[in-house]
Amino acid sequence: NMATAIYLEHYLDSIENLPCELQRNFTLMRELDSRTEEKKGEIDKLAEEYIASVRSLESEQRVEHLQKIQNAYSKCKEYSDDKVQLAMQTYEMVDKHIRRLDADLARFENELKEKLDLSGYESPDARAIKKSGRGLKDKRGPKARGRKGSDDDSPKKKKMKSPDFGDSLLSVQPSDVLDMPVDPNEPTYCLCHQVSYGEMIGCDNPDCPIEWFHFACVDLTTKPKGKWFCPRCTQDRKKK
Known part of the structure; x- marks a missing residue:
């Protein structure tokens, strides 16, 4: 238009x-x-x-x-x-x-x-967003400003994430990544409240307030089989 x-x-x-x-x-x-x-x-x-x-x-x-x-x-x-x-x-x-x-x-x-x-x-997209109750954040996943997001990025698909600025960062330590200049507009994730880097995993609880986590922060080295819940949601489920 x-x-x-x-x-x-x-x-x-x-x-x-x-x-x-x-x-x-x-x-x-x-x-x-x-x-x-x-x-x-x-x-x-x-x-x-x-x-x-x-x-x-x-x-x-x-x-x-x-x-x-x-x-x-x-x-x-x-x-x-x-x-x-x-x-x-x-x-x-x-x-x-x-x-x-x-x-x-x-x-x-x-x-x-x-x-x-x-x-x-009301567009079909808007209806879908209301129905899911999760909005664009769920669809985009932890990408800097959501520029490369897709439905494949949702926690349900358990995609392992790599940062927007190149696969080379997969081989470096998280501390090296966190020392780099960060755009203040870039969203943060995980228990550590840092930006997306390296491999990440999505919590299968649709109401999880954080949604995405760095492997190291949740003691993962490989992608787990089946559904995976973050430490907070696991604790909440035990209480229930």
Whole structure:
């Protein structure tokens, strides 16, 4: 419809220059890498020269030679700092567009809901949501902002989750993941109240207030057979 087209057109306009900006930043980062490698080569050469001639050098010459090595190290650090700044800028650049997309989606959904409320029409999706009593959170599962969610993500299907930002994090420790910068808009899960990462499991209690849990937090290493209930729901069921 027209509203969708307008939102889409505006968003596409806003990201039109993003590929060029990303390419520019990545090129600059590669250049900084090359400069750093060259400088490291210089440091190795200077160190070898110093070791070979240190005994024959006067005290002032030694200081001068060591100063050259120190300056080369400082330059290396400067290049590395510049690269880190570029990487942070690049992340922020992409994240800014993601936040805008989230805001646009929220506005669009609200406008759509208002129109449906005014017309008195209730969509099949809305009826399904009311019937299930769980809403979009159940359908999407613990994905950052629900961008890649599907019905397959529901706890009933017992999907093991991997984070939105790549499978490589499956091999790292949870503490490493939690040290990374976190988008304040990203939802949290589990007993630990942290974002989605690694393998996750959904509680089979439809009224579970948390729904999704990291394997390590509930002492799991593999996907259990049959139905699985989180520690809180297991305790509640025992009381009943």
